[in-house]
Amino acid sequence: MMTAQELFKLSKKDKNQLEQNYIDALQDREFHELVDSLNVSSDILKNYTSLLKDVIKEKKNCKNCPSLEKCPNKVKGYIEQIIVLEKGLNFAYVNCPLEKERLKNSAHQKWMMVYDMPKEIKRASLNDVYKTAKNRIPIIKYFKTFLDDYQNIDKPKGIYLHGSFGSGKTYLIAALFNELAKKEVRSAMVYFPEFLRELKASFGTDFKERFDYIKEVPLLLLDDIGAENVTSWSRDEILGPILQYRMEEGLSTFFTSNLTLEELEVNLASTKSGNDSLKARRIIERIRQLTVDYPLIGENFRR
Ligand code: ADP
Numbered sequence: 001m002m003t004a005q006e007l008f009k010l011s012k013k014d015k016n017q018l019e020q021n022y023i024d025a026l027q028d029r030e031f032h033e034l035v036d037s038l039n040v041s042s043d044i045l046k047n048y049t050s051l052l053k054d055v056i057k058e059k060k061n062c063k064n065c066p067s068l069e070k071c072p073n074k075v076k077g078y079i080e081q082i083i084v085l086e087k088g089l090n091f092a093y094v095n096c097p098l099e100k101e102r103l104k105n106s107a108h109q110k111w112m113m114v115y116d117m118p119k120e121i122k123r124a125s126l127n128d129v130y131k132t133a134k135n136r137i138p139i140i141k142y143f144k145t146f147l148d149d150y151q152n153i154d155k156p157k158g159i160y161l162h163g164s165f166g167s168g169k170t171y172l173i174a175a176l177f178n179e180l181a182k183k184e185v186r187s188a189m190v191y192f193p194e195f196l197r198e199l200k201a202s203f204g205t206d207f208k209e210r211f212d213y214i215k216e217v218p219l220l221l222l223d224d225i226g227a228e229n230v231t232s233w234s235r236d237e238i239l240g241p242i243l244q245y246r247m248e249e250g251l252s253t254f255f256t257s258n259l260t261l262e263e264l265e266v267n268l269a270s271t272k273s274g275n276d277s278l279k280a281r282r283i284i285e286r287i288r289q290l291t292v293d294y295p296l297i298g299e300n301f302r303r
């Protein structure tokens with residue numbers, strides 16, 4: 001953009017050229033319409049012909065938007081806008097709806113911590129879930145109640161979601177957590193077998209931080225419980241206290257598993273050091289307190 005001083009210094013010939021360019025541009029219908037909509041005198045407008053043309057070009061690009069990735073505008077995801085000032089025009093970049101959506105989605109992800117889970121899980125969305133099979137309907141209904149209730153004082157119960165491999169259990173819960181992240185609810189999704197391994201390896205370093213984080217996070221998913229190598233340590237020192245704390249504090253807790261609660265009880269009872277069905281039962285009782293039980297059995301979505 002030219003300053004007033006620069007404009008003043010222009011020779012008469014240049015001034016005529018500016019005018020001529022402007023008049024030529026007016027032949028274009030879109031240029032004409034844009035200029036009319038601004039309600040600014042031609043004396044001012046003629047100094048901005050090429051910038052105004054750029055705005056039109058970007059508008060056209062947006063009209064034929066190929067995708068955010070392939071955005072042909074000068075600044076990807078942004079469109080130039082005209083700001084009318086008292087003595088001239090200014091031009092600013094404003095983000096387009098697609099870019100706004102992208103920013104919103106990446107911003108809310110900071111509320112979700114994932115632990116040894118596929119990255120794509122952060123993009124799971126309830127909108128995608130709706131379109132799929134009937135066996136999800138009761139779960140989605142529960143999610144809706146959960147979303148409504150979550151803002152209330154009494155924190156709603158999580159779900160114990162069990163069923164066959166690849167039926168979409170993890171995806172479903174991730175979609176719910178994503179929705180709550182948009183409301184700035186902090187959550188963690190941890191692949192339980194790997195979490196245990198790393199927790200054990202963190203003795204003497206940040207063990208307590210890791211343990212406390214999972215214990216206290218407002219929303220927790222323990223993914224694939226029952227797939228871990230059960231030891232009396234993992235059951236009685238880790239899982240038990242985490243669940244006990246979350247029960248007492250009313251923190252919503254979710255589980256996915258290939259096992260039903262009855263099968264999980266059997267699984268938790270047996271460790272290398274023997275069989276302890278009482279301790280296993282106490283864990284199951286806590287899970288029952290924390291959750292409602294839903295099956296999700298279906299085709300394997302994994303490819
Ligand atoms: P599970 O936890 O039951 O073993 P996952 O949740 O990991 O199954 O789902 C298996 C695969 O299918 C994953 O790659 C996941 O991203 C995909 N998937 C599951 N449900 C959906 C859905 N509703 N829409 C899109 N992809 C899905």
Ligand code: MG
Binds near residue numbers: 223
């Ligand atoms: Mg899973």
